[in-house]
Amino acid sequence: MKRFTFYLALIASAVGSLIALAALFGLLSSGQRETSAFLGAMFALSNAAIAYSIHMVNQGKDIGHKTYPASLVSLLLVILMIYRWWSF
Numbered sequence: 576m577k578r579f580t581f582y583l584a585l586i587a588s589a590v591g592s593l594i595a596l597a598a599l600f601g602l603l604s605s606g607q608r609e610t611s612a613f614l615g616a617m618f619a620l621s622n623a624a625i626a627y628s629i630h631m632v633n634q635g636k637d638i639g640h641k642t643y644p645a646s647l648v649s650l651l652l653v654i655l656m657i658y659r660w661w662s663f
Contacts, residue, residue: 577629584626591619607660614657621650 595615598608624646631639 577633581626581629581633584622584629588619588622588626591615591617591622595619610660614653614660617653618650618657621646621653625650 592615594603595612595618597603598611598615601608603611624642628639628642628646632643633639
């Protein structure tokens with residue numbers, strides 16, 4: 576299960592990076608380009624943190640067990656920010 580979550584987080588991080596770059600270069604039709612870029616970058620960063628913490632857990636490092644819950648909470652916060660932005 577952790578291997579699946581690790582690869583899912585890596586893919587989500589890549590997608591978030593692509594969304595942020597697309598927003599920066601004006602490829603998205605959104606009127607709020609900076610907000611799209613920021614939220615895409617934050618989504619990519621939080622998923623990269625999840626992937627890194629899972630990698631540390633798989634190596635048996637104590638830091639992975641401590642950062643995994645915090646990484647999940649940061650992803651939840653970013654998802655709530657995206658939901659709030661899309662609801663307007």
